[in-house]
Amino acid sequence: MTAASGSSTAVGREAAHRLRVSADARQSSADADLEAASRGDQAALRRIYDDLAPAVLGYLRGHGAPEPEDATSEVFLAVFTRLDSVVGGAAGLRTLVFSVAHARLVDQLRRAARRAPSVPYEPTRDERVAPSAEAVALWREGGAGVEAVLAGLPDDYRDVVLLRVVADLGVAATATVMGRSEGAVKQLYRRALLALRDVVGDEGVTG
């Protein structure tokens, strides 16, 4: 590890401490909102929605879900009927929200797979193995190619990256959402980062 990277790690930990303090305050506020929302307080429901909906929308967008705004509303409609079953306070609520979003996404992908038209396989157009050269080029040129690069990742890699980065879930919560063990999630995340480094990293393969 170089000196530069060591200093950046220190800065990161300092920022993390500040975040921890504000996170504690947010945590208690979120717990209170959850309790009020369980009693049917519409203002608390609205605060929960405003807090979590952007991440859910980003998660669905990152997966390329059709009509992600409407899907976000449907996710919260399902969650709001199960607030009584939430365990673990605000963190448990966040896990539940993304569990519902993940389940809906999987259902959507399965339905789409069942309805997929049968076309001849063309290896040059297969984007499941690696992001397309066009997406990589867009990213390197600073264009808005984040979603295109993510679309080039395998489903599991994309899912774990989005849950860890966009949904801001820990390893345990990600494992709960994906239905995998924590070890599997850690390994999956590491592989996903390696795949991304190959694509967008400083030493990535061009074109």
Next chain:
Amino acid sequence: MTRSDDDADETRPREEDPVEPTDDTALEEFLLRVQELGQDHAPAPNARLAAVLGTPAPARVRRIAPRTVAGATALGIATLVGTGWAAAAADQLPAPAQRAVARLTAGWLPGIPHPEDRRPGAGTTPSAVLPTPTTATVPVPAGDDPTGDVGTQPVRQSVAPARPTGTGGDDAERPGGEDGDGSAVTDRGGEAEEPRAPRPATGTATGEGRDDDNGTQTGSSAGAGDATTDGYDDGGATGSDDGHDGSGRGSTGDGADR
């Protein structure tokens, strides 16, 4: 990143996890961009969720509003047109507007009668259009006339279809017709007094002297005679018309008599 780093990952605060400092700045930048995907504003809830949250759904309102306005406008225009149409049909519009509607209907709706055509004084009167009873000349045999003064002069009579209600019909089969007392021929013709519109006399023939065996004058002759004097049939027309029925049937009866 090593395996120990992964294990330590669980002990660090969660906010530190997503974008870990790496040796690859490009990858860090990419992960930060990925993180921004979840930092937009909350999307507007759909209608069902907005109802749960107790807030209006502005996006849906914007979508429905133009249709509502268009529907209300169409309804208003339809009501206005319908009311105006009804008023025009009832001639209740102001004169200029009524004339404008008349011009419009005459120019664009040729199948609708023009209002001027319906005025009483203009064009053909309705009475001229109505069908009038057909007239025909029926010669009366001179021998049947006991007086013989009018002889063979034709009697102009209407030949409307005989009504089956006449008691003087089928005289030949009735005792009165056969025995020639003439009562059957007289029937209701001369007595009927239905109000009729004035009508020009159809001729000068009197038709008097309808033959009865007992020589009594019956039937329509009186009416016809009046027609020659005042030029209008008046009551005589009634007698003539109904007398026709009687006389027509009477002819049959006469024939039977002969």
